[in-house]
Amino acid sequence: DAGVIQSPRHEVTEMGQEVTLRCKPISGHDYLFWYRQTMMRGLELLIYFNNNVPIDDSGMPEDRFSAKMPNASFSTLKIQPSEPRDSAVYFCASSLTTGNTEAFFGQGTRLTVV
Amino acid sequence: GESVGLHLPTLSVQEGDNSIINCAYSNSASDYFIWYKQESGKGPQFIIDIRSNMDKRQGQRVTVLLNKTVKHLSLQIAATQPGDSAVYFCAENLLTQFYFGTGTSLTVIP
Numbered sequence: 166d167a168g169v170i171q172s173p174r175h176e177v178t179e180m181g182q183e184v185t186l187r188c189k190p191i192s193g194h195d196y197l198f199w200y201r202q203t204m205m206r207g208l209e210l211l212i213y214f215n216n217n218v219p220i221d222d223s224g225m226p227e228d229r230f231s232a233k234m235p236n237a238s239f240s241t242l243k244i245q246p247s248e249p250r251d252s253a254v255y256f257c258a259s260s261l262t263t264g265n266t267e268a269f270f271g272q273g274t275r276l277t278v279v
Numbered sequence: 280g281e282s283v284g285l286h287l288p289t290l291s292v293q294e295g296d297n298s299i300i301n302c303a304y305s306n307s308a309s310d311y312f313i314w315y316k317q318e319s320g321k322g323p324q325f326i327i328d329i330r331s332n333m334d335k336r337q338g339q340r341v342t343v344l345l346n347k348t349v350k351h352l353s354l355q356i357a358a359t360q361p362g363d364s365a366v367y368f369c370a371e372n373l374l375t376q377f378y379f380g381t382g383t384s385l386t387v388i389p
Contacts, residue, residue, distance in 0.1 A: 169322075196375060198376075198377070200379075207379065207380075207381045207382065208323075208368065208379040208382075210376060210377070210378070213375075213376060215375070220375075221376065256322050256323070258322075258377075265310065265311040265330065265372060267313055267325045267328060268313075268370075268377050269325070270315075270322030270323045270324070271322050272321060272322050273321075273322050
């Protein structure tokens with residue numbers, strides 16, 4: 166398996182534009198996590214899914230953020246409209262059903278909103 | 280006002296020396312812990328894990344110690360190498376969620 170795959174690796178967009186980040190988890194993993202990493206706040210959990218169903222989205226900062234998982238092999242994190250303070254590295258991670266197993270991280274998407 | 284970023288704890292060690300990185304976790308109900316390594320421009324990578332029914336676990340050149348009494352984790356790296364330079368995070372698992380510490384930046388001096 167190629168691991169967790171995120172796209173794009175880098176995104177630069179203008180304030181007010183819609184941004185969509187994509188993630189393909191490791192096949193067979195039932196949990197998918199979206200994290201945001203900034204110098205100010207470190208690594209923050211935004212939302213996670215179990216079997217494609219959102220379980221906890223309490224970390225999503227505002228209504229401008231939304232996440233979907235239409236099937237077991239694909240998830241998106243959308244920001245609409247984007248703002249400069251959304252600039253960060255966004256990571257997707259996945260883990261197996263059993264719960265107490267490691268989460269595997271993708272390479273991240275570095276988002277810059279100007 | 281001026282924004283202040285996280286002040287990452289830093290550790291500098293000579294190549295070949297042993298490194299010890301410490302972490303305090305939050306929740307006494309957490310039952311699984313992981314150490315991750317994050318190199319510049321990459322996602323966190325798994326190093327070693329430990330379950331709450333253990334107090335020590337060893338891997339290749341790494342050892343994790345868990346003290347549940349004081350909610351403390353440590354990562355020991357033996358014979359530290361330049362490739363070990365990175366930010367190290369501890370993560371606690373509670374109800375299938377992973378909560379990460381702020382990280383420690385390790386620099387290995389050749």
